[in-house]
Amino acid sequence: xxxxxxxxxxxxxxxxxxxxxxxxxxxxxxxxxxxxxxxxxxxxxxxxxxxxxxxxxxxxxxxxxxxxxxxxxxxxxxxxxxxxxxxxxxxxxxxxxxxxxxxxxxxxxxxxxxxxxxxxxx
Numbered sequence: 001x002x003x004x005x006x007x008x009x010x011x012x013x014x015x016x017x018x019x020x021x022x023x024x025x026x027x028x029x030x031x032x033x034x035x036x037x038x039x040x041x042x043x044x045x046x047x048x049x050x051x052x053x054x055x056x057x058x059x060x061x062x063x064x065x066x067x068x069x070x071x072x073x074x075x076x077x078x079x080x081x082x083x084x085x086x087x088x089x090x091x092x093x094x095x096x097x098x099x100x101x102x103x104x105x106x107x108x109x110x111x112x113x114x115x116x117x118x119x120x121x122x
Contacts, residue, residue, distance in 0.1 A: 003028040004042055004055070006062070036066045043070075056105065060091075068093050077102055 003025050005012050012030045031038045043050055053072035057063020058079035067074045073095045
């Protein structure tokens with residue numbers, strides 16, 4: 001599992017270390033902007049196909065839309081919604097899951113090698 005975030009390198013690294021979450025992730029990748037190209041580079045860096053990628057985020061425009069555009073999966077857990085995110089509120093996509101709370105994420109994860117348990121999607 002990789003933390004893929006945007007922002008200033010040292011600031012984001014420090015926040016990640018202070019969060020106490022470091023032991024749960026294999027790596028952290030910090031970019032200046034989350035674009036489809038950035039997600040494609042992420043997949044190549046870790047030897048993952050786009051359709052194997054699962055992104056979880058609170059911003060539709062930054063965390064979800066670019067992943068869906070390259071054929072990946074996305075879970076949107078809105079924390080706040082700006083005008084752009086509100087415009088996507090009713091968007092339907094076969095690789096999009098919407099949750100109201102982060103705790104609900106475990107309902108969609110599978111303990112085997114696949115992250116998404118597709119049986120739970122129907």
